[in-house]
Amino acid sequence: MGIEEIQDEIVDEFSMFDDWMQRYEYLIDLGKSLPLIKEEDKTEERLIKGCQSQVWVHAEMKEDKLIFTADSDAIITKGIIALLIRVFSNQTPQDIAQSSIRFIDEIGLKEHLSPTRANGLVSMIKQLKHYAIAFQAKMN
Amino acid sequence: MxxxxxxxxxxxxxxxxxxxxxxxxxxxxxxxxxxxxxxxKQVVDAIVNYYEFHNSNVHRGVHQISQEATDMIENARDIIKEHFNAKKREEIIFTKGTTEGINLIANGFSAILQKGDEIIISALEHHSNIVPWQILCEKTGAKLKVIPITQEGKLDMAAFEKLFSNKTKLVFVAHVSNALGTINPVKEIIAKAHQHGAAVLLDGAQATPHMKVDLQQLDADFYVASAHKMYGPTGIGMLYGKEEWLNKLPPYQAGGEMIDQVTLEKSTYAPLPHKFEAGTPNICGAIAFGEAINYINNIxxxxxxxxxxxxxxxxxxxxxxxxxxxxxxxxxxxxxxxxxxxxxxxxxxxxxxxxxxxxxxxxxxxxxxxxxxxxxxxxxxxxxxxxxxxxxxxxxxxxxxxxxxxxxx
Missing domain, CATH: 3.90.1150.10 (Aspartate Aminotransferase, domain 1)
Known part of the structure; x- marks a missing residue:
């Protein structure tokens, strides 16, 4: 499935919830299913530092696709990364680099996050795209 | 009950x-x-009333509303002085808040401290209570010593006593910890520090909303607080300093209000409290601060x-x-x-x-x-x-x- 279709799917899923407690419950469940980064890969350079919670992201190429793993000490943050990874993982670096992320606005996620978490979300997306651009450069 | x-x-x-x-x-x-x-509402009303009917600059106008605004801000100073039982109204300085008060003292001590002098702070402190002293120590070559805490989140008073030397110049602790709520034994801390000839600055940001603070009884040398934690507006706070100490410290900022005579060669400073209140003060904030204290005292x-x-x-x-x-x-x-x-x-x-x-x-x-x-x-x-x-x-x-x-x- 391509990045666009996955985003549609997520928007569909979130439209089924009545309130933000249900959406949080769903994010928490997603957080528990996040493909975890290996402990030894939780290095300083893979850390996206935030004021409130920490996030580690790792990327590796499998054939022509990028595979992401990640972790965070906060579970809701993990749920949000799980959504991003679902969109970005198993896609080509080109597709990731060129993609535009719209599902976050469409499900109203950003406005329901605290400002620190919303900033963290922006830097996470940037970081994932950075990986894609770096791998793209390597391949060329 | x-x-x-x-x-x-x-x-x-x-x-x-x-x-x-x-x-x-x-x-x-x-x-x-x-x-x-x-x-x-009472505090918000005071803010609205000031801007609707009394807004003007203070301390220098010849006209009626400037005099009214001056009376109102100076009345707020009196309310604060009474509330904290300072000896003199000149010992109350309006600041932007606790952080500015601390920086004002740290800046003042940079003119007093010698290399090798020591400052004691506590491990319970807010970052804004740590960084100014680290900078001061870098500037002056003074040394920072830290009072450790116990599992209960209290200051280790036995360890505190051992930190003193004949080089100790200043002790700085929060009256109440913002993270844990611990009320520190400040009277004891002040007495100990004075035995060693050190001055004491207390951060009253978390204490002043909750308890009566009697500055003369405590015998604190300096005390700082913020109005916005005392049901007043943001951007205004107070610094108390004993008169003899405030006279010793150099001005913090230069500008209007803080000068006495200015020639192109040299200026002399205004007397307390204006020496530390450069520029047009937060007039409305100060008035509202006074109103907030009245509100608290009514309850x-x-x-x-x-x-x-x-x-x-x-x-x-x-x-x-x-x-x-x-x-x-x-x-x-x-x-x-x-x-x-x-x-x-x-x-x-x-x-x-x-x-x-x-x-x-x-x-x-x-x-x-x-x-x-x-x-x-x-x-x-x-x-x-x-x-x-x-x-x-x-x-x-x-x-x-x-x-x-x-x-x-």
Whole structure:
């Protein structure tokens, strides 16, 4: 499935919830299913530092696709990364680099996050795209 | 025993319109009072009244409304002086807030300290209470010594006594810890410091909303506080300094109001308090600060302290019913602040979920990373209470925390 279709799917899923407690419950469940980064890969350079919670992201190429793993000490943050990874993982670096992320606005996620978490979300997306651009450069 | 009925909390709550609003579809429960307290209508009215009828610059106008504004700001200084029992009104300096007060003192001491002199601070301090002294030490070659804390979140007073030397010039501690709520034994600290010839600066940001502070009785050399934690507006605070100390310190900023005579060669400074109040002051803020103190005194700080103690006790008992919940800061002498974690749950997750239920708390390290490092935790959830909070709100808060726990585990 391509990045666009996955985003549609997520928007569909979130439209089924009545309130933000249900959406949080769903994010928490997603957080528990996040493909975890290996402990030894939780290095300083893979850390996206935030004021409130920490996030580690790792990327590796499998054939022509990028595979992401990640972790965070906060579970809701993990749920949000799980959504991003679902969109970005198993896609080509080109597709990731060129993609535009719209599902976050469409499900109203950003406005329901605290400002620190919303900033963290922006830097996470940037970081994932950075990986894609770096791998793209390597391949060329 | 004091009850909500005796203090008539329902009537008090009506003074705070924000308390009747809804957040995320739920009635707001505001338990972030240690970060900033809410402002009663009486204080907002004072702000509006100033701008609608008395707005003008102070201390130099010949016209009527300038004189009115001058009288109003100086009246606020008198209210503050009386409230804190300073000896003289000149010992009260208006600042932007606690942080500016601390920086003013740190800057003043940079002219006094010699290489090798020592400053003592505590491990309980807010970042804004640590960094200015680190910078001062870098500038002057002075040395920073730190009072360690105990498991209960109290200052280790035995260790404190051993930190003194004949080089100790200044001791700086928070009157009440913002992260844990511990009320520090400041009278004892001041007495010890004075025995060693050191001055004492107290950060009263977290103490002044909750208890009566008598500066002459404490014998503090310097004391700083913020209006916005005392039901006043942001951007205004006060610095108290003993007259002899304030005369010794150089001005902090240069500008209008702080000068006496200016020639192109040399200027002389205005007398206290204006020596430290360069530029047009926050006139409206200062007036509103005075009004906030009047408001508190109408309820009575002793009543406030007794009622908040009741809330603290009630909330502590109720929260402890939650399995796996651990409270940080367990001193018997505490302001109405509870810092806690539940098992391995991240404080941010708990805070995010209860926010959706209309409850405002603070999560994170509360700008006190050294305390969090001491307990080896990333942060805590902090609920801090004010006299307008109720036991019913605490019940709903505990229910929400339980719900968050179930969702997250």
């Amino acid at each position: 004091l009850t909500e009925e005796i203090l008539n909390i329902e009537k008090i709550r009506a003074d705070f319109p924000i308390l009747s609003r809804k957040v995320n579809g739920h009635p707001l429960i505001y338990f972030d009072n240690a970060a900033t307290s809410q402002t009663p 009575g700080l002793d009543n406030i302290a007794a009622y908040e103690e009741e809330l603290l006790k009630y909330a502590t008992e109720k929260l402890q019913e939650i399995e796996g919940l651990k409270i940080y800061g367990t001193s018997a002498n505490k302001a109405a602040v509870i810092s806690f974690n539940i098992e391995s749950l991240h404080p941010y997750d708990i805070g995010s979920i209860i926010d959706k239920l209309g409850i405002a708390v603070r999560t994170g390290h509360h700008c006190t990373q050294p305390i969090m490092d001491y307990y080896q935790i990333p942060g805590t959830v902090r609920a801090s209470f004010a006299f307008y909070n109720t036991k019913k709100e605490i019940d709903n808060f505990v229910k929400a925390v339980k719900r968050a726990k179930t969702m997250l585990l």
